[in-house]
Amino acid sequence: MIARLVLNGRPREVDVRPNETLLELLRDTLGVFDAKEGCDEGVCGVCTVLLDRRPVSACLVLAAGVRGRAVLTLRGLERDGGLHPLQEAFVKHGAVQCGFCTPGMLLTTLAFLERQPRPDREAIRAALEGNLCRCTGYTKIVDAVEAYVRGHD
């Protein structure tokens, strides 16, 4: 089967198995490793990508079902080869330890801020409750998002 998608702004057409997930397509065929494989059941959030600007678990999307829509992975956030300001905030506030959850945290945050640009700390925590982190205890991640939001005020 043919899967069509616009990956980080670039249209792609790739031959896939009917049961191939978007995550398998990204990692195994296209070499896009910024979406990680974690639980493979949609719970952990490390395979988060944005599908038409909304977060999805790439492990729970069939590649052939993308049907030409826009898929954004972390590397699609790069600005002229540099980090996105939200990534800078994560670095500055120590919100990255092992880094496995970070792509999902960043993409989930950006999709959330598009709909709610001035969230308080509680709202940030609620927005990220579907993304698991086993290092930071979340505090520094929420700090980083808060600082990023304040920087945009």
Next chain:
Amino acid sequence: MAPETLDDALGLLRRHGDEAKVLAGGQSLIPILHYRLARPRVVIDINALPLADIALDDGRIGIGALVRYHQLEESEALAGRCPVLGEAARLIGNVRVRTLGTVGGSLVHGDPAAELPAVMTALDARIAVASASGRRAVAAREFFTGPLTTALAPDEIVTGIEVAALPAHGAAVEELSRRAGDFAIVAVVALVSLDRRGHVEEARVAFGGVADRPVHARAAEDALRGREPSAETLARAAHAARDALAPPSDAFVSGAYRRHVAGVLCRRALTRAVERARR
């Protein structure tokens, strides 16, 4: 297979029957495939079908089977006419599930602890069903027949649901789960309308997580009808609802605990629903 019309989808389903699974948002089906709990020969992807609209007229609300949970959360029209749908949708899974998961998918999956089956039971929704031989509507209160089991025949598809708009009802959803995003240990949906004297005109209550299917709590509704909704009355109604339950134990919680929690959450939901009905 990805049919583009309902007739094509129904034809495929008639032809492949038990060997086929229907794919909508995929947020239950794809994990089931990953676990090898089902190995369908054919997957019929219905996402191209025109079943993704929310239609409002004459006090009725029609919701297509492919309406996503985030649409329930974000629809201003629904917020004004039937806010319980948005409140319940916000409690479903995680944000990624809510991007893709569908109203029809939640209902046909029929998880006894899921939010929407309980909401549809409380709302007394009509579930629209189609097959190659025709259409029918099934009352939500008769649709769920057991754990992950519904009245849907192998060649049938849910095309949407219809409910009465209840703008004057105060509504609340309460649930307890072990972790954010988990299925509920107990979920309760309560809707209350008040008459001019401030007495309960109508109450609707349903539980998820307490049996092999959603439970319509008639005992609580009867205990409230026509009464002044004092704290004592609401507590009595919640106890009546609780006492009618015999929830199962599982690896995490006992049936007795579940029953206790059902009573507590029911009282909270009724209290909040009454506060909202007064506004």
